[in-house]
Amino acid sequence: MLGVAAEKTWLLLVFLLLTSAAQVFARLIRKLQDAYARLAEAHAATERSLQHISSLYQALEAFSVQEDKAHLAHLLAAYAQKLCNCPAACLLLRPEAGSQREPVLAVCAPDGPSPRVNWAGVMQRIWARVEPGVFTATTLPAGESGRLLAVPVRSMGECFGLLGCLVLPDDETGPQREKALGFLANLGGIALERRKTEQLWARLLVSEEQNRIANEIHDGVMQHLFSIAFAAHALSEMHAHLQNGDVQQKLALVKNAANQAARELRASIYRLSPCRRGEQVFVAGLASYLESMAELNGIEVDFRPEGSEEAVSPALHKALYRIVREATANAVRHGKCTRIQVMLKMAPGKMVLQVKDDGQGFAVGRQAPGGLGLTNMRNLMASFGGGFSVDSAPGRGTRVTCVVPADDKNSTAYSGTGGIGVESRCG
Ligand SMILES: Nc1ncnc2c1ncn2[C@@H]1O[C@H](COP(=O)(O)OP(=O)(O)OP(=O)(O)O)[C@@H](O)[C@H]1O
Ligand SMILES: [Mg+2]
Numbered sequence: 001m002l003g004v005a006a007e008k009t010w011l012l013l014v015f016l017l018l019t020s021a022a023q024v025f026a027r028l029i030r031k032l033q034d035a036y037a038r039l040a041e042a043h044a045a046t047e048r049s050l051q052h053i054s055s056l057y058q059a060l061e062a063f064s065v066q067e068d069k070a071h072l073a074h075l076l077a078a079y080a081q082k083l084c085n086c087p088a089a090c091l092l093l094r095p096e097a098g099s100q101r102e103p104v105l106a107v108c109a110p111d112g113p114s115p116r117v118n119w120a121g122v123m124q125r126i127w128a129r130v131e132p133g134v135f136t137a138t139t140l141p142a143g144e145s146g147r148l149l150a151v152p153v154r155s156m157g158e159c160f161g162l163l164g165c166l167v168l169p170d171d172e173t174g175p176q177r178e179k180a181l182g183f184l185a186n187l188g189g190i191a192l193e194r195r196k197t198e199q200l201w202a203r204l205l206v207s208e209e210q211n212r213i214a215n216e217i218h219d220g221v222m223q224h225l226f227s228i229a230f231a232a233h234a235l236s237e238m239h240a241h242l243q244n245g246d247v248q249q250k251l252a253l254v255k256n257a258a259n260q261a262a263r264e265l266r267a268s269i270y271r272l273s274p275c276r277r278g279e280q281v282f283v284a285g286l287a288s289y290l291e292s293m294a295e296l297n298g299i300e301v302d303f304r305p306e307g308s309e310e311a312v313s314p315a316l317h318k319a320l321y322r323i324v325r326e327a328t329a330n331a332v333r334h335g336k337c338t339r340i341q342v343m344l345k346m347a348p349g350k351m352v353l354q355v356k357d358d359g360q361g362f363a364v365g366r367q368a369p370g371g372l373g374l375t376n377m378r379n380l381m382a383s384f385g386g387g388f389s390v391d392s393a394p395g396r397g398t399r400v401t402c403v404v405p406a407d408d409k410n411s412t413a414y415s416g417t418g419g420i421g422v423e424s425r426c427g
Contacts, residue, residue, distance in 0.1 A: 049180075052082050056184075060191045069093055069192070073106035076153075076163060076188045081108045083180045086165040091153070091188070092123040093161040097292065103161070116143040123162055126150045130159065132298030137178050142166060149173050153185045155193035156329040157293035163188060200285040201318065207274040207281045208314050214273030222265055229258035275310050282309045282317045283344075286324060290342060297332050300339045307346035316404065319380045320344070320353055326373045327355035327400045335359020335398055351386075353402040361392040377402070 056079045063072055073091040080089035088109035095101040107119050126138045126148070135152050142148040150164035163185040167173050232255035236248055270276045283305045294301035309317065324342060331337045337359030345352040367374075374390065377400070381388040386404035 049083055052079060056187070060187060063191055063195070069195075070104050070106060072188065072191060072195075073104050073161075074108065076184055077106040077108040080163055080165050080181060080184050081110065083184060084165040084177045086167060086171075086177070087111060088117070089163070089165040090119050090123065091161060091163050092120075092127065093153075093192075094127070094159075097288075109166075116145050117148070117166065118143065122148045123150065123164060126164070127162055130162075132296060135159075137182065139167075139173055144169075146171070147173070149178065149181060151178070151181050151185045153188045153192070154296065155189040156332065157289050157296065157325065158189075158193065158196075159296050160189060160192045197321070200281075200321070203281050203285070204314055204317060207279070211273045211275045211310065214269040214276060217265060217269055222262055222269075225258045225262040225265065229255050229262065232258065275308070280305070280309045282312075282321075286321060286342075286344075289321075289325070290328070290340075293328060293332075294340075299332065299337060301328070302339070302341045303344075304342065305344045305346070309346055311346045311348045312351050316351065316384055319384065320351075320402075323353065323377050323380060323400075323402060324355060326377055328357075330373055331355070331357035331359055331398060335361065337397070349405070351402075351404040354399060356397065356399045358397045361394050361396045361398050363394060364390050364392050 056075070059075055060072075063075075070093075073093050077089045077091045080091070081087075088107065088111075090105065090107040093104040093106075095103055105120050105123065122140055122142050126140055129138055130152055135154060137149060137151045139147050139149045146166055146168045148164045149167055150162045153160045153163050163181060165177065165181055167177070232251045236251040236255070239247060239251075274281060287303055287305075290301045290303050293299075312320070328340055328342070331340050335357045337357035339358045341354075341356045343352070343354040343356075378388040381402050381404070384404050386402060389401045390398065391401070392398035
């Protein structure tokens with residue numbers, strides 16, 4: 001009897017155990033299915049984001065110097081709306097320093113405009129909070145529609161504006177959203193900086209060509225005119241004894257006409273050639289970059305150019321611009337400096353560039369691996385047959401020196417100026 005009862009109890013226990021195990025399994029399977037569905041959703045979202053990023057990358061690649069900045073603003077606002085998964089996004093681009101233009105504001109709200117959001121007003125209020133050297137995301141109420149999350153669109157040297165997205169009242173700002181917005185803002189900063197650099201190259205190209213034409217006229221036609229005037233003068237002296245008024249008169253006419261043509265040509269050359277007008281396109285571009293980088297990072301930059309930029313080839317101009325950008329970015333990023341001194345000496349056959357900061361410094365040769373900046377600068381200088389050195393020690397600031405001693409026009413490795421490697425000079 002007792003044995004049968006015990007057997008029944010065992011059976012009951014086994015039954016109970018099996019049912020609870022089945023329940024646990026069923027719950028586990030449900031959880032796994034949920035997790036799988038969430039994973040599939042996340043995967044699809046990642047795929048979508050990657051597709052958006054790749055098409056944005058292509059659009060940015062195609063974005064050229066001729067294109068309107070408003071086009072880029074609309075592009076970035078549209079991608080911000082998609083990638084941040086928000087109802088609307090906007091981009092405010094500030095006018096360039098010294099420009100009379102109005103700021104550009106692009107709003108992307110695919111479900112129709114949000115009349116309750118004063119985009120320009122909120123973005124301007126956020127802009128007023130952007131402090132030099134501080135580049136964090138800011139959130140401000142945007143009426144009843146929610147909040148506006150905005151991040152600066154910037155490069156190392158300039159802050160171009162703000163990219164923002166609208167977060168609904170019941171939605172979260174979320175670190176992912178902030179990251180996506182920051183990523184897009186960085187891409188925009190790179191595209192805008194590239195456009196600005198290309199504009200500088202285009203100006204350099206034009207000024208180089210103008211200087212070349214002016215030099216050609218100076219060395220060619222002008223010299224012929226001087227020869228004509230001189231020959232007419234010599235003839236008139238030689239035949240002074242003939243007392244032939246007619247011949248003397250005609251010779252004076254030739255001489256005066258040649259002198260007048262030479263004077264007019266000289267005036268045209270001065271009008272045509274930026275170098276003869278005393279304009280230094282490269283130096284001015286570099287000065288403008290350093291000025292905005294100083295303002296953006298709240299530091300002092302002392303730029304000391306010496307000599308004429310005509311002594312340096314356009315290819316070297318480009319390399320120097322890249323080196324100054326990298327060295328100053330390192331000084332701010334790694335050195336946390338408060339002051340940078342940029343010294344640039346340009347003389348025929350010798351160029352010296354020195355970028356000195358008062359930052360933390362570092363043990364040269366023992367820096368963390370993986371950085372490309374120092375190697376790139378060294379390689380660039382090597383391609384011009386020049387030297388590159390870094391002097392630094394912890395707590396003693398950093399000094400980067402580049403020297404191109406010989407004629408850099410022999411350089412072969414670096415020629416990115418699209419056919420403007422022509423020698424130029426001002427006579
Ligand atoms: N001016 C500087 N002040 C302090 N440390 C510097 C300075 N310049 C370079 N360094 C140190 O040298 C390292 C290498 O610099 P490098 O420019 O080659 O690479 P990176 O800046 O780290 O990365 P990347 O330039 O590729 O973005 C830096 O990580 C930093 O530790
Ligand atoms: Mg670097």
